[in-house]
Amino acid sequence: MTKEFIINLIEQNAVDIIWIFILFFLGKTILKLIVRRMAKVVDDGDQDHISQKEKRVETLGHVVISIGNIIIYATILFVVLNMFGIDTRPILAGAGVIGLAVGFGAQTLVKDFVSGLFILVENQYGIGDKVKIGSSEGNVVRITMRSTVLKDQEGRLYYISNGSIKDVINMSQ
16 A cells, blocks of 8 residues: 555545544443443442452443444444445345354354353352352353353363353352
């Protein structure tokens, strides 16, 4: 790319470029505010003891930020494609068809996602809880919509897909 091409691109799409930056920073700020607000609502003021609600909000906060980031980056991608003159409507239609095909092919991924949603909604366990899932036992260090990560006393990490979790023993509740 030549220097003139880049300058010409910026001059022609200055408004779109500004909107990209606004979308990015505003989206990130709103995500942080939502998570902070959720944490403030359940904060009981006790610095020494973290309540179950606080653990749940921390877990949900990670999920909200992850999903929000995906939405922000996808939106920015479509704005950039439009900036280069690429019609995104066929891409969205194709993505819908591909999404349907992938949905049939990735049933375990959907199962993991739905199971992760129920784990969070039902508050079965949260980050920091000591749990036993199957033969794995340890502290929950991360929960995503797809998997749960446990860390045992020896520092080993166990990655467990949420769809394979049948029974959970929560030793923290």
